[in-house]
Amino acid sequence: MRQRPVVVGLGEILWDVFPDGARFGGAPTNFACSSAGIGREASDVYMVSAVGTDELGDKAIDALVEHGVHVDAVTRNSRPTGKVHVKLDKSGHASYEFEADAAWDRLQWSNHLEQLAKRTDIVCFGTLGQRSETSLAAVRRFVTSTPSNALRILDINIRRPFIQDEVIVDSLKLANVLKLNDEELPELKRLFQLTGSPLSMLHQLLDRFSFQIVALTRGSNGAILVRGNEVSEEPGVHVDLVDTVGAGDAFTAVLAIGVHQGRDLQWINHKACEVAAFVCSQSGATPKIPDRLLLSPKNSPPMS
Numbered sequence: 001m002r003q004r005p006v007v008v009g010l011g012e013i014l015w016d017v018f019p020d021g022a023r024f025g026g027a028p029t030n031f032a033c034s035s036a037g038i039g040r041e042a043s044d045v046y047m048v049s050a051v052g053t054d055e056l057g058d059k060a061i062d063a064l065v066e067h068g069v070h071v072d073a074v075t076r077n078s079r080p081t082g083k084v085h086v087k088l089d090k091s092g093h094a095s096y097e098f099e100a101d102a103a104w105d106r107l108q109w110s111n112h113l114e115q116l117a118k119r120t121d122i123v124c125f126g127t128l129g130q131r132s133e134t135s136l137a138a139v140r141r142f143v144t145s146t147p148s149n150a151l152r153i154l155d156i157n158i159r160r161p162f163i164q165d166e167v168i169v170d171s172l173k174l175a176n177v178l179k180l181n182d183e184e185l186p187e188l189k190r191l192f193q194l195t196g197s198p199l200s201m202l203h204q205l206l207d208r209f210s211f212q213i214v215a216l217t218r219g220s221n222g223a224i225l226v227r228g229n230e231v232s233e234e235p236g237v238h239v240d241l242v243d244t245v246g247a248g249d250a251f252t253a254v255l256a257i258g259v260h261q262g263r264d265l266q267w268i269n270h271k272a273c274e275v276a277a278f279v280c281s282q283s284g285a286t287p288k289i290p291d292r293l294l295l296s297p298k299n300s301p302p303m304s
Helices: 027-038 055-066 111-118 132-145 163-173 185-192 198-209 247-260 264-282
Strands: 006-010 014-017 021-025 046-051 074-077 082-088 094-098 121-128 151-155 177-181 213-217 223-227 228-236
Touching: 006 027, 006 111, 006 132, 014 055, 021 027, 021 055, 027 046, 027 055, 027 121, 027 151, 027 247, 027 264, 046 055, 046 111, 055 074, 055 223, 055 247, 074 121, 074 185, 074 264, 111 132, 121 132, 132 163, 132 223, 151 163, 163 185, 177 185, 177 247, 185 198, 198 223, 213 247, 228 264, 247 264
Parallel strands: 006 046, 006 121, 014 082, 046 074, 121 151, 151 177, 177 213
Antiparallel strands: 014 021, 082 094, 213 223, 223 228
């Protein structure tokens, strides 16, 4: 593998519309921005998606560039740039209402995407980005076109009403790393008749799909990582909560780069929980990551 891995966020680009205004977002977009932010000297990050030819599309491109993400695989079409209306409860937790038939639903396969896929070391994709037949075909072709040793990370990202069992199952078969949260685990429990404790269910998923690693984020209760017989359980990091938007995506970014670098499982989990907690302490999904939380390049001493 190259010293600087090629990291790809694959799927939806959208704007989170809060009561006080619109903020840049989308799970794979947040992942890409966070990957570029935490690994400024450790990775080359690309976004694969589509935006409209509207003002929000212009702003989306500008925001990606500002975060250090390559945008040559972001296409533009006649549909509006994606939007999701976000509501926050009293504890800062978010619920989402997605607008239909957005630009990212029209993501088309191309020779350019094929060439990028062939040199990708890490790709993160979700189930929401496959809600249309067009984008589903492009997402799956990209993932299957990556090298056999690439990390193919599925961030299950279940968003009602876009829950299709077939899409979930097929995506699980494509991935070799799974990240989910404690609200999504019950959906997989239902699908696969998982039993026992959350840790037991993670082991069952690991065995069933031969994942390299499974990650369960639990909000303020931290996270569990499972790799083979190795388990890391990390408690939550206390912060003054502003909102949780983007925290899981930041966790996934640390997980992705840390696994690619061959870091210790407990180190990855601790660092990922720290970064996710910091995001929760800030407004918006992709705040600038402070220097103390950055990931050093491969073969450099791990940062404390």
